[in-house]
Structures are given as structure tokens and as C-alpha cells.
Amino acid sequence: MPNSFRVIVVDLSRKRSSLEYFDTRDQWLGGSGLAAGLFRHFGLLREGPFHPDQPLIFAIGPLTGYFPLMSKTVLGFMSPYTCQFTESHAGGRSALALKFAGYDALVIKGRAENPVCLGLGSQQIHIQDAHFLRGMDIYSTGRHLRSLKPRDPGHRSILRIGPAGENLVSYACINVDTYRHFGRMGGGAAMGAKNLKGIILSGDGHLDLDPGMTKQYNRIYDEIYSTVVQSGAMRKYHDLGTAENLIPLNELKALPWRNMQSTHDPDVEAVSGERFARDHLLRQVACAGCPVGCIHIGLLRERFGEEHEFLYRQVSYDYEPIFAMGTMLGITSVPEVLTLLEDVDRLGLDVISAGGALAWATEALDKGIITREEALARLEFGDLQAYREGLEHIAHQSNAFYRALAQGTLVAAKEYGGEDFACVLGQEMAGYATGENYFVGQALGFRHSHLDTGAYGYDQQDNARDVQGAIDFLQEQESYRVLMSSMCGCLFGRKAYPRETILRALNSLGYDYDQESLRETVENIKCLRWALKFETGFQPEEVRIPSRFLETETWKGGIDADYLHRLRSEYQKVLKRMAASCRDETGE
Amino acid sequence: MKLLRATRMERCTGCYSCSLACARIVYKSLSWKRAGIRIRSSGGISTGFEATVCLGCDPAPCAQACPTGALRQRPGGGVFFKEKRCIHCGECARACPVGAIYFDPVRQTPVLCLHCGKCVSYCPHECLEMVDSSKEEKDAQ
Numbered sequence: 001m002p003n004s005f006r007v008i009v010v011d012l013s014r015k016r017s018s019l020e021y022f023d024t025r026d027q028w029l030g031g032s033g034l035a036a037g038l039f040r041h042f043g044l045l046r047e048g049p050f051h052p053d054q055p056l057i058f059a060i061g062p063l064t065g066y067f068p069l070m071s072k073t074v075l076g077f078m079s080p081y082t083c084q085f086t087e088s089h090a091g092g093r094s095a096l097a098l099k100f101a102g103y104d105a106l107v108i109k110g111r112a113e114n115p116v117c118l119g120l121g122s123q124q125i126h127i128q129d130a131h132f133l134r135g136m137d138i139y140s141t142g143r144h145l146r147s148l149k150p151r152d153p154g155h156r157s158i159l160r161i162g163p164a165g166e167n168l169v170s171y172a173c174i175n176v177d178t179y180r181h182f183g184r185m186g187g188g189a190a191m192g193a194k195n196l197k198g199i200i201l202s203g204d205g206h207l208d209l210d211p212g213m214t215k216q217y218n219r220i221y222d223e224i225y226s227t228v229v230q231s232g233a234m235r236k237y238h239d240l241g242t243a244e245n246l247i248p249l250n251e252l253k254a255l256p257w258r259n260m261q262s263t264h265d266p267d268v269e270a271v272s273g274e275r276f277a278r279d280h281l282l283r284q285v286a287c288a289g290c291p292v293g294c295i296h297i298g299l300l301r302e303r304f305g306e307e308h309e310f311l312y313r314q315v316s317y318d319y320e321p322i323f324a325m326g327t328m329l330g331i332t333s334v335p336e337v338l339t340l341l342e343d344v345d346r347l348g349l350d351v352i353s354a355g356g357a358l359a360w361a362t363e364a365l366d367k368g369i370i371t372r373e374e375a376l377a378r379l380e381f382g383d384l385q386a387y388r389e390g391l392e393h394i395a396h397q398s399n400a401f402y403r404a405l406a407q408g409t410l411v412a413a414k415e416y417g418g419e420d421f422a423c424v425l426g427q428e429m430a431g432y433a434t435g436e437n438y439f440v441g442q443a444l445g446f447r448h449s450h451l452d453t454g455a456y457g458y459d460q461q462d463n464a465r466d467v468q469g470a471i472d473f474l475q476e477q478e479s480y481r482v483l484m485s486s487m488c489g490c491l492f493g494r495k496a497y498p499r500e501t502i503l504r505a506l507n508s509l510g511y512d513y514d515q516e517s518l519r520e521t522v523e524n525i526k527c528l529r530w531a532l533k534f535e536t537g538f539q540p541e542e543v544r545i546p547s548r549f550l551e552t553e554t555w556k557g558g559i560d561a562d563y564l565h566r567l568r569s570e571y572q573k574v575l576k577r578m579a580a581s582c583r584d585e586t587g588e
Numbered sequence: 589m590k591l592l593r594a595t596r597m598e599r600c601t602g603c604y605s606c607s608l609a610c611a612r613i614v615y616k617s618l619s620w621k622r623a624g625i626r627i628r629s630s631g632g633i634s635t636g637f638e639a640t641v642c643l644g645c646d647p648a649p650c651a652q653a654c655p656t657g658a659l660r661q662r663p664g665g666g667v668f669f670k671e672k673r674c675i676h677c678g679e680c681a682r683a684c685p686v687g688a689i690y691f692d693p694v695r696q697t698p699v700l701c702l703h704c705g706k707c708v709s710y711c712p713h714e715c716l717e718m719v720d721s722s723k724e725e726k727d728a729q
Contacts, residue, residue, distance in 0.1 A: 065608075065618050066618060068605070096604070096620070099618070100618070100619060100620055100621075142632060143632070146631070146632065153628055153629065153630060153631075154620075154626070154627060154628020154629050154630070154637075154638075155620040155621065155626075155628065177633055178632055178633050178634060179633060203620050204621065205619070206611075206617050206618070206619040206621065206622045206692070206694060207617060207618040207619065208616065208617055209612065209616045209617060209618060211616065214616060218612065218613065221612070225605075225710070229712050283601075284601055285601045285602050285633055286601040286602050286603035286604075287603075288602070288603070288604050289603065289604060289605075289608060290603055291603045291605045291710070291712040292603075292712075293601035293603060293712065293713075295601075297634075314634045
């Protein structure tokens with residue numbers, strides 16, 4: 001196996017590219033580790049997210065394409081939301097396309113003068129004029145990009161931004177192959193700042209398998225494949241999908257409703273995963289290389305004429321989007337949720353942050369903190385039309401209020417008031433009002449994502465108010481997730497990929513890690529990521545946990561504020577120690 | 589003789605497991621292209637997926653176009669391929685009426701479905717099946 005990473009570096013300012021090699025496989029592994037390592041090399045740690053030479057780093061892992069569910073691409077970048085180093089992950093086809101094109105990572109720096117589309121294949125690089133796509137939404141952009149190079153239908157991945165990204169909304173996303181996203185932390189704005197409207201990755205090359213390895217490799221492949229497909233370990237992701245969580249979380253009093261004024265509502269069945277599947281599920285699709293097929297596509301039928309004239313739209317849904325555009329906004333009809341999800345996608349916004357922002361703005365308007373003139377739309381929980389308008393206002397930053405809101409709920413709250421009810425934990429909360437551990441876990445998560453540590457799982461254990469127990473859980477989860485994200489595996493595949501299986505998969509391809517060296521490498525990557533986050537401005541004391549979180553009621557009763565503060569304070573120390581240990585090692 | 593048929597492609601989720609299995613097991617490669625069955629969307633993922641795969645012609649235009657007999661007619665449809673007889677001209681790929689032969693620009697050999705059926709078990713939704721060609725003929729009559 002090659003020990004060096006093959007990295008294609010494209011400079012949009014100079015319209016030049018270079019192929020670079022990094023002999024750091026042992027330290028960086030791939031994916032998360034590779035993105036962090038490359039950010040250490042290419043990133044401008046003291047410059048803002050929109051500096052032209054701030055890199056966008058798309059990285060894949062050593063198992064990408066070789067094994068099922070190894071289907072994610074990790075994007076490492078300076079977040080326009082936090083102005084700190086961060087990561088975002090996306091499925092779709094981009095991981096396999098990069099792999100088959102022969103690259104471990106794509107680094108994009110510089111800024112084009114006018115909107116461009118980058119086309120990349122194994123033997124081709126095109127920086128193509130795309131000025132005619134300026135301001136165009138995600139769907140129209142996708143349609144037009146299909147006619148640009150490389151033309152390789154079915155074996156390429158198309159990434160693009162919408163108006164939100166072009167307008168530098170801090171939580172604009174990057175759409176991948178229509179139904180997947182680099183959703184959180186503002187990757188879309190980072191792309192927009194580069195005048196990069198789209199990226200086409202063509203998986204037009206081939207890799208020969210090492211004849212000496214194929215027997216063992218095929219055996220392990222089949223073992224993992226059968227765990228995934230035959231054991232039923234991942235069936236729930238295909239069946240109802242993540243949307244199956246709506247009812248259980250509501251029953252737990254852990255599903256945020258109406259800006260988390262409540263964590264339970266009798267109307268949940270109207271937007272449950274069961275209801276979506278029964279009445280609106282059109283079909284499921286898959287990320288390339290994953291037999292699970294967890295992407296649920298809902299059918300939205302729309303009457304557009306007096307007579308029987310209909311059009312239809314295909315909208316992907318999941319638990320988090322239903323929470324963000326449904327329960328958080330008090331929308332309790334499936335077609336209405338799908339309508340908002342379609343709008344969010346079309347504009348190129350991160351759905352969770354957009355939902356959190358509008359939910360807060362609704363309460364702010366109700367409390368008189370902002371005026372009707374500032375809100376422009378008549379924001380009211382349950383009002384579909386008002387939220388459709390609100391989303392447009394965010395994406396286009398229609399006035400001073402929406403310019404602030406487009407930078408994040410807390411930015412607007414700091415300016416207008418109402419910080420106490422902003423549902424923000426580093427960024428707008430994901431849909432888990434499960435308790436203290438989750439609130440601290442997201443607030444102090446590396447990318448402020450529910451997926452950093454899955455702390456909602458610890459909240460559901462017995463005796464979950466144990467500071468040391470919680471810290472051990474968070475640390476252990478983070479280590480495993482850093483390993484999985486360095487392989488670029490989907491986190492839904494956790495059951496198919498215990499640590500030993502990952503190690504055997506690596507060994508079957510000729511990577512000679514053992515359990516101990518792999519663990520040590522992962523710990524170093526963890527520390528490197530935290531060091532980069534601290535060096536780019538992260539101060540854990542400054543991350544607020546607004547009082548709305550302390551007023552929340554779950555199945556365990558009220559929040560134990562004392563426990564939350566103790567956990568938060570102890571966890572901050574752990575993070576600082578990790579970051580410092582990395583700085584020590586690099587001698588900085 | 590049995591032929592591979594992509595009979596239920598409307599069920600396809602686009603996971604590429606069949607195509608990757610063919611590349612891995614038959615062509616000893618990691619590739620979307622170097623596979624006898626190739627999956628593609630047409631006009632984006634919202635339009636669904638299509639399989640490009642040998643239809644098992646008899647007589648097979650690719651075998652007729654092959655100047656050296658590297659591709660020979662398989663009884664019941666499809667072809668056999670003998671690599672050592674191939675002069676890498678690419679006529680077979682040009683002759684296939686449905687574009688099912690990918691002419692590998694690196695190995696300079698045709699990549700096509702051999703109707704071995706290895707891909708079938710990797711499809712999680714039974715889009716693919718092996719069908720007896722004589723039975724198919726009878727059904728058609």
C-alpha cells in the first residue's frame with residue numbers, strides 16, 4: 001500500500017494546480033486526520049474564513065471504495081460560522097469519485113474572479129466559467145452543471161452551492177448529488193467566498209487490486225457485507241430511516257417543539273417517521289458503495305392549476321430535518337414539512353441552523369424583541385407561508401435583522417436581545433433535548449455536532465449524572481468516531497465496524513497497524529484537531545448554554561444545572577489538555 | 589445457459605454494490621468502469637438508475653466484429669473472451685449496439701459481462717437475476 005497521500009491542490013486565483021505527496025500516512029490515517037494534517041499545512045490559522053487562500057480540504061480515507069459504508073467525504077475548513085477550524089461530512093458519490101479519480105484529497109485555495117465550476121478527473125482538471133449560474137438555486141445549478149466537464153453521467157459527483165452560499169450566509173451548506181450535504185458550519189459560504197459555484201468529481205480511473213491480497217480482502221469484504229445486509233443490524237436505517245426517532249424521542253420528552261418551549265407534543269404522530277413512510281415515501285436511495293440505502297425520498301404533489309394540474313417534487317427527509325422544519329417550527333403536516341425542506345434545499349441552507357434561527361425569530365417576534373417590520377414575515381409557529389418567506393429572507397439577507405440572523409441565531413440575539421431562549425450550543429442545536437450530557441456534548445463538541453460524541457446516548461443510561469462517567473463516555477465515543485471518520489466510514493455503520501474489524505480491513509489492504517498503534521494514532525489526531533480549533537480561536541469558556549436549556553424538562557424531570565456546570569467545567573479542562581498535548585508534541 | 593438480467597431496476601437504490609463486486613471479483617479492480625455491469629443515473633439521481641450490461645445477443649455483434657476470435661459466441665447468448673487472442677483493437681466495443689462493452693484504456697481490453705452471476709448476490713434488492721436463456725425463448729413464444 002502506498003504510504004504517501006496523493007493530494008491535488010487547485011489554486012483558483014492563479015488557475016494552476018499541483019499534485020503533492022505527503023508521506024504522513026502513519027500520522028494522519030485519512031479523512032478527519034488527513035483534513036486536519038492538511039489544514040495544518042495549508043491553513044492560515046490567523047486569518048478569517050473568507051481569506052482567499054484559506055483552503056477547502058476534501059479528504060477521503062484508506063478504506064474508501066474498498067469496503068461497504070466507507071462512503072463519506074470529510075471537508076476540513078475554516079468555519080464562517082465559528083471562524084475556527086472545523087469539519088463537515090457528506091455522503092453521496094463524492095468519496096468514491098475522488099478515490100477512483102486517484103486522489104486522497106482535493107485542496108482548493110484562492111478565489112476566482114467570477115463564478116466558476118471546478119471539474120476534476122483522473123486525467124483532467126477544468127476551471128470552467130460559470131458566471132451564468134450566479135444566484136441560481138441548487139436544482140437549476142445541478143441541471144446546468146451536468147452539461148459541464150467532466151461529462152461522465154452516473155460515475156461522477158456534483159457539489160454545488162445555492163444563493164445562501166453565494167451570499168455568505170454563515171450556515172450555508174454544500175449540496176452533494178441533490179440529496180446529501182456538507183450541511184453544518186457554513187461550508188457553502190466558504191465555497192461562495194471563493195466564487196466556486198460547483199465542483200464536478202469524475203470517478204473515471206481504476207485501481208488494480210494487489211493479487212497477493214485479494215483472498216483475504218474479499219473474505220473480509222464479504223464478512224462486513226453480510227453483517228450489513230443479512231444480519232439486519234442496519235435495517236432500521238433503510239426501513240423508516242432516522243425518522244423513526246420522532247415518536248420515541250417525543251415519548252421521552254426529548255423532542256424540541258416550538259423553539260424548545262416544550263419537549264413533548266401529542267401531535268407528533270402527524271410528522272412521525274411512520275406517517276412519512278405510509279403517505280409520502282417515494283423510494284430510498286443509497287450513497288455510492290453502501291448497500292443500506294438510508295436516503296428517504298418523499299413525494300410532494302402540488303396542484304398548480306384550477307383544473308387537475310399537478311407537479312411533483314422529490315424531497316429527501318431524515319430525523320433532523322423533520323425536527324428542524326417540523327417540530328421546532330410547530331409544523332405538523334408532512335406536505336408542509338416537505339415544502340419547507342424543499343425550500344431549504346433549493347436555497348442551499350443548513351436545515352438545522354435555519355430551523356433554529358426561524359424558531360428563535362418567531363419567539364423573539366412574539367415577545368416583542370423584534371418588530372413586525374424587522375421580521376418582514378408574520379412569523380408564527382405552524383405558519384407555513386411565513387416560514388417560506390423567512391427562509392428566503394435569510395438566504396438573501398433582506399434587511400439588517402436578517403443580515404444578523406444569517407450569521408447565526410446568537411449573533412442576532414446579541415444585537416436584538418433574547419439570548420436566553422436561543423437554542424444554540426456552539427451552533428443551533430440538533431434535535432436532542434435529552435439532558436445535561438447532550439447539551440454539554442454539543443456545546444463543547446469539536447464540530448458542535450450531535451455526531452461528535454453521541455452524548456444523547458449517555459443521557460439515556462442509568463445514573464447519567466456522573467461527571468467522570470460522562471467524560472469517559474464522551475472521550476471514548478470521540479475516539480471511535482475520529483477513527484471512523486478518518487476511515488471516512490458512515491457513522492450508521494458502527495455495528496458493522498467495531499475497532500477490530502477496522503483494523504482487519506486495514507491489514508487486508510496491507511496497512512500494518514496493530515491495535516495499539518492505531519489507538520495511539522487516533523489519539524494524536526484527536527489532539528491535533530483540538531489544537532487547531534484552539535489555535536484558530538476556540539475558547540470553551542465563551543461557549544454559552546442559554547437558559548432555555550436549563551428550563552427544559554425531560555423524562556427525568558428538570559435539568560440539574562449544578563451537574564451541567566460541573567460537567568462543563570471539567571470537560572473544558574480535558575479539551576485544553578488534549579490541545580496542549582498536541583502543541584507540546586509539535587514543539588510549538 | 590444462464591444470462592444475467594437486470595429485471596427489476598426500478599428497485600435500484602444506486603448503491604453500486606453489483607458493479608463494485610464485478611470490478612473486485614472478476615476484474616480484480618476498484619472501479620466504477622472496469623465492471624461488466626455498470627450503474628448510472630441519467631439526468632441526476634432523482635430519475636432513478638439504469639444498468640448497462642450485456643444483453644446476451646445471439647448472434648453477438650461484438651463477436652462478429654472481433655477480427656481475431658478473441659470474443660466467441662456463447663451458446664444461448666453472450667460471448668466468451670480469450671484475452672491472449674485479443675489484439676486490443678476495440679472493434680467489439682464499437683460494435684455493441686447498447687454500449688455494454690467498456691474498452692479499458694489502461695489494459696486495452698474489453699470489459700464486459702460474462703454472465704457469471706457473481707454480482708447477483710450483492711444486490712440488496714434483487715434487481716438482478718440469472719435467467720435460463722432457453723426458458724426465456726419459450727416464454728417469448
